[in-house]
Amino acid sequence: METTYKVSIRKTGVYKGKRGTTYYVRWAVAGQPWKQPFKARALAESFRAEPVAAARKGEAFDVETGRPVSMRRTNRDMSWYEFACAFVDMQWPRVAATTRRTHAEALTPVTVAMFANDRGRPDDKLIRSALTRWGFNTARRNADDCPGEVRDAPVSTWLNGGVPPTTVAAWAGHSVEVLLKIYAKCLDGEAALLRQRVQAALGHR
Numbered sequence: 657m658e659t660t661y662k663v664s665i666r667k668t669g670v671y672k673g674k675r676g677t678t679y680y681v682r683w684a685v686a687g688q689p690w691k692q693p694f695k696a697r698a699l700a701e702s703f704r705a706e707p708v709a710a711a712r713k714g715e716a717f718d719v720e721t722g723r724p725v726s727m728r729r730t731n732r733d734m735s736w737y738e739f740a741c742a743f744v745d746m747q748w749p750r751v752a753a754t755t756r757r758t759h760a761e762a763l764t765p766v767t768v769a770m771f772a773n774d775r776g777r778p779d780d781k782l783i784r785s786a787l788t789r790w791g792f793n794t795a796r797r798n799a800d801d802c803p804g805e806v807r808d809a810p811v812s813t814w815l816n817g818g819v820p821p822t823t824v825a826a827w828a829g830h831s832v833e834v835l836l837k838i839y840a841k842c843l844d845g846e847a848a849l850l851r852q853r854v855q856a857a858l859g860h861r
Contacts, residue, residue, distance in 0.1 A: 659716035675795040690722035748794040760792035
């Protein structure tokens with residue numbers, strides 16, 4: 657792991673688009689620029705506080721990831737749903753509306769196929785609607801007009817618990833784009849086959 661102490665952290669950037677405001681945490685490590693988008697200023701400032709504190713303490717930064725060594729070592733549990741939403745949020749500002757829909761439409765069956773069990777599972781139609789129209793839509797995920805059956809029912813809770821959580825590092829080791837390609841090749845649409853391929857890609861047993 658190559659590290660450096662050459663770090664500069666900028667003020668949080670703000671981009672106001674037609675579909676909402678995005679807050680960017682921007683910094684550079686060994687001259688390499690990095691940025692992380694957030695839909696809420698509080699989340700952006702919370703994220704920014706960690707590298708700022710690390711830099712003030714004289715902590716080394718990982719050149720490959722752009723993060724402080726302490727952040728790299730963090731193995732916070734994250735469900736597949738959380739990771740998929742993070743991927744959508746990361747791509748959202750830089751892709752067209754058609755690509756955003758493609759991501760949502762492709763991630764939905766992948767996510768459904770990965771559920772470890774059916775205990776407490778909501779209606780399939782509700783799950784798919786919650787994912788394609790809200791969960792995998794950065795601009796609408798926390799919108800005030802989100803239907804009660806999606807917002808109030810335990811859909812998101814069940815989605816987060818449907819697949820055993822693993823570490824951020826484990827999910828990040830497998831590009832979501834790779835999983836989308838797996839789905840694209842699964843033309844027969846069998847959930848069992850899709851689940852087998854996805855879990856094999858993730859190293860699940």
